Amino acid sequence: MPARNNDRSFGTVTRVFHWLTALLILTAIPLGVIANQLPYDTSEALAIKAQLFSVHKTLGVAAFLLGVARILWALFERHPAPLHPERRAEITLASAVHWLLYISLVAVPLSGWVHHAAVTGFAPILWPFGQTLPFVPQSEAVGSAAGAAHWVFTKLLGLAILLHIAGALKHHLIDKDATLLRMLRGVPAPEQPEAVQKGSLPVLVAFVLYAAGAGIAALLVPNGEAIAADAPVTGAASETEGAAAAEPSGNWRVVEGTLGFSVKQMGADVSGSFATWSADIRFDEVAVEGSHGQVRVTIDTASLTLGSVTKQALEAEFFDVATHPVATFTADILPGAEGYIAKGELTLRGATKPIEMPFTLEITGTEARMAGTVTLDRRDFGMGLSYGDESSVGFGVVVAVDLVAERVE
Ligand code: HEM
Ligand code: HEM
Structure with a gap:
């Protein structure tokens, strides 16, 4: 043949x-x-x-x-x-x-x-x-x-x-x-x-x-x-708009940044982020009574994207954005072993839990670059309770904050 x-x-x-x-x-x-x-x-x-x-x-x-x-x-x-x-x-x-x-x-x-x-x-x-x-x-x-x-x-x-x-x-x-x-x-x-x-x-x-x-x-x-607007650079700009819109009273203004997180799904990492959030930061290099300042982050939960499962993440089982459109993180900035710790409370999906997020800060002139991560347990916030084991959605959610801020005073 x-x-x-x-x-x-x-x-x-x-x-x-x-x-x-x-x-x-x-x-x-x-x-x-x-x-x-x-x-x-x-x-x-x-x-x-x-x-x-x-x-x-x-x-x-x-x-x-x-x-x-x-x-x-x-x-x-x-x-x-x-x-x-x-x-x-x-x-x-x-x-x-x-x-x-x-x-x-x-x-x-x-x-x-x-x-x-x-x-x-x-x-x-x-x-x-x-x-x-x-x-x-x-x-x-x-x-x-x-x-x-x-x-x-x-x-x-x-x-x-x-x-x-x-x-x-x-x-x-x-x-x-x-x-x-x-x-x-x-x-x-x-x-x-x-x-x-x-x-x-x-x-x-x-x-x-x-x-x-x-x-x-x-x-x-x-x-x-x-398509272009979704590119990371513009995404950062919209976050900045969010930050500006909140008219922060702090002494630092966020100029760009990402508020991202990742979770294991079917054993693979799925990464997501919030496009709209604002941060009101008061920070001084010199600690007063052990504190370097305070931060308050306000997050528009509906601005979340999470790979191809964004829709599911927004629904009642997870972020429930219809009922809880806003999440907040309020913390004191304390000295940490390798930089600083933001120690405070995260209110998400109606539940408030204590959180400690270690972060690093590099200050050059009037600009500061901050990076920190913290691992949360989704069950603490009543998320995905019908997903009782980790085979489809992991319990741990790694939140990563990366931002550049400029001194406004
Ligand atoms: C049960 C399903 C299918 C049957 C019964 C079938 C049958 C045939 C037959 C009889 C020919 C020869 C036509 C000729 O002599 O001019 C042919 C050619 C061709 N088939 Fe299919 N086909 C099937 C599925 C598919 C599928 C799914 C594709 C998808 C890409 C495909 C792509 C082609 C192409 C590109 C040719 C042209 C070959 C060439 O001369 O370059 N076929 N097919
Ligand atoms: C020749 C190869 C392929 C064929 C014939 C095919 C066909 C299809 C069909 C018929 C659907 C359903 C669309 C509907 O419900 O109307 C679908 C959905 C989908 N396919 Fe494929 N596909 C192919 C390759 C791939 C590949 C390589 C990927 C990814 C690596 C992929 C990812 C997907 C996804 C994610 C959906 C769901 C889309 C959505 O959420 O709307 N497909 N595909």
Whole structure:
């Protein structure tokens, strides 16, 4: 059985590529649809949903790698001629569908992968090569744009597959020709088919459909233009606005910073942050009666983003932002072993708990850079109580504050 294609049939390599990619894609599609629809209201349901997504993503990445290899192979292979050279419209349609399928082999998994890499954490790809992608920033906006593209592109792929299978069945059952058999078993066409010039219409149709799909995806993203606004630098600016809006009475003004946290989900770290918060800081290098000053941080809990599980995090089970839109941290700044300690109380989700956060401070001229972390237990604040063990959501939440402030006195 020949490994390469010839004018009458497909060789083994093309057929193995074709059916392997078909198998992966036809498995990834129902997995994606089912995983998307599964509930996540209990710890067990969330675990099943995440596992299905992990398998979906892993098969999808495999389909992408195989798809790229297949496209490279197809570039250098001859394509068996159509068996009915006189049916111009049918040949053009079949060829446009083949182009749609080839583009989908790249665009569908890549959009899913970019979505995953931009909002890492939930449902990891089951492989040892990391969860991020080069050139893809950690950004909720990039994630949702890629997610919208994945959604639209899967619909284009679905349409192309339906037309493609319908065409293959028509050849087999109605025309009773060798089209399906030569892809299935390499059975050659009975006689040498006449070569057909396909022209550029099919490839044009396929690319125009994909461009329209990308346009629709852009419209679906709630704040399409926010892709740039979500970049870390602008995010810091909005935090500064938050800080300014609170008109701090302290002697330091936050100029940029992040208030982030991370939690283990299904064993993988998921990182999140609050976009809007303000800090009222009074700090003096020289301690008066053992205290360097006070800090009060006010956090808009609805400004939280947490990878692909932002929606769940905002709901009643976790941050319950509808009932508790604001969290506050009020503390005295005390000398610590390696810098300082902010010792005070955190009020979150209606519960107030004592917190001690060690932090470092580097003061250069009128600018101070502060960095500190503290680990909280989500159960102390009544969060995720129905997630009674750590298999789906860890108990420990690492809060990290990183900011630059300038002296205003
Ligand atoms: C050829 C490969 C792939 C196919 C055919 C495919 C197909 C699908 C389908 C049909 C859905 C459901 C859409 C809906 O419910 O309407 C979906 C959702 C999803 N896929 Fe894929 N996918 C592929 C690859 C990937 C990859 C590689 C990743 C990530 C690494 C990924 C991540 C996702 C995610 C996160 C969702 C849920 C999106 C959301 O929350 O709306 N997919 N995919
Ligand atoms: C049960 C599902 C499928 C069946 C029955 C099927 C059948 C076929 C047949 C009979 C051909 C040969 C057409 C010809 O001789 O002109 C073909 C070609 C092709 N199929 Fe499929 N296919 C299936 C799934 C898929 C899937 C999921 C993809 C996704 C990428 C795909 C991509 C292609 C491409 C790109 C070609 C063109 C090969 C070339 O000439 O370059 N097929 N398929």
